[in-house]
Amino acid sequence: MxxxxxxxxxxxxKDASVEALKDITLNxxxxxxxxxxxxSGSGKSTLLNMIxxxxxxxxxxxxxxxxxxxxxxxxEKAKLRxxxxxFVMQDFALIPDYTVIQNIEVPLVYAGKKGKERKVLVExxxxxxGLLEKRNTEVQYLSGGQKQRIAIARALVNDPKIIxxxxxxxxxxxxxxxxxxxxxxxxxxxxxxxxxxxxxKEVAAQCDNVINIIDGKVDK
Ligand SMILES: Nc1ncnc2c1ncn2[C@@H]1O[C@H](COP(=O)(O)OP(=O)(O)OP(=O)(O)O)[C@@H](O)[C@H]1O
Ligand SMILES: [Mg+2]
Numbered sequence: 001m002x003x004x005x006x007x008x009x010x011x012x013x014k015d016a017s018v019e020a021l022k023d024i025t026l027n028x029x030x031x032x033x034x035x036x037x038x039x040s041g042s043g044k045s046t047l048l049n050m051i052x053x054x055x056x057x058x059x060x061x062x063x064x065x066x067x068x069x070x071x072x073x074x075x076e077k078a079k080l081r082x083x084x085x086x087f088v089m090q091d092f093a094l095i096p097d098y099t100v101i102q103n104i105e106v107p108l109v110y111a112g113k114k115g116k117e118r119k120v121l122v123e124x125x126x127x128x129x130g131l132l133e134k135r136n137t138e139v140q141y142l143s144g145g146q147k148q149r150i151a152i153a154r155a156l157v158n159d160p161k162i163i164x165x166x167x168x169x170x171x172x173x174x175x176x177x178x179x180x181x182x183x184x185x186x187x188x189x190x191x192x193x194x195x196x197x198x199x200x201k202e203v204a205a206q207c208d209n210v211i212n213i214i215d216g217k218v219d220k
Contacts, residue, residue: 003062123135
């Protein structure tokens, strides 16, 4: 269970400050799919980044299985990220002059997996997202939708417990979007926690819970 208590996040200082999250309290159950919805600028990516230990709240706490992850050291954060999470970022966060394989391998390298094992895991996930034939292409030469699928492959390759996906189907056509949702549903069936930021009602309809964020607050 992920339990978020009284989380606030303010970016910047004084006149230039933005209150992106204003006293968010909510629980996200294990092994299910949760959608986070809300208008542009309402704080969805900010919330996802806090859950995923990419950034710290200004105040409040976030606990995963009872462990407070919100105020740990930078080093500890990196460890937690690798242990718990697979990320699909809104801007993909791929390395443009790395090939598809090299990009997907990144979390496996961090996890200390050997070359042969990495190759098997990468090819397995690439065939699941339907891009095995692009494995030696530099990602800068892929289309937006292909980049998105590579970002998803990278998030899933290390078999994380919690998958955080920011608009994972936003740049995809209907059919590819549905394929991607099938992958997430499979992850859920494997007992994983999937959290998806989305503007799509179709995506939200496939989730077990929907959280609406409006102007930095949970809309009840
Ligand atoms: N690093 C930052 N520094 C300053 N302000 C920021 C930063 N990141 C986000 N913000 C601001 O915080 C607010 C929430 O941003 P956030 O990215 O969480 O919105 P969002 O709900 O994900 O929007 P979208 O649907 O457009 O992706 C916005 O007003 C944004 O401008
Ligand atoms: Mg966002």
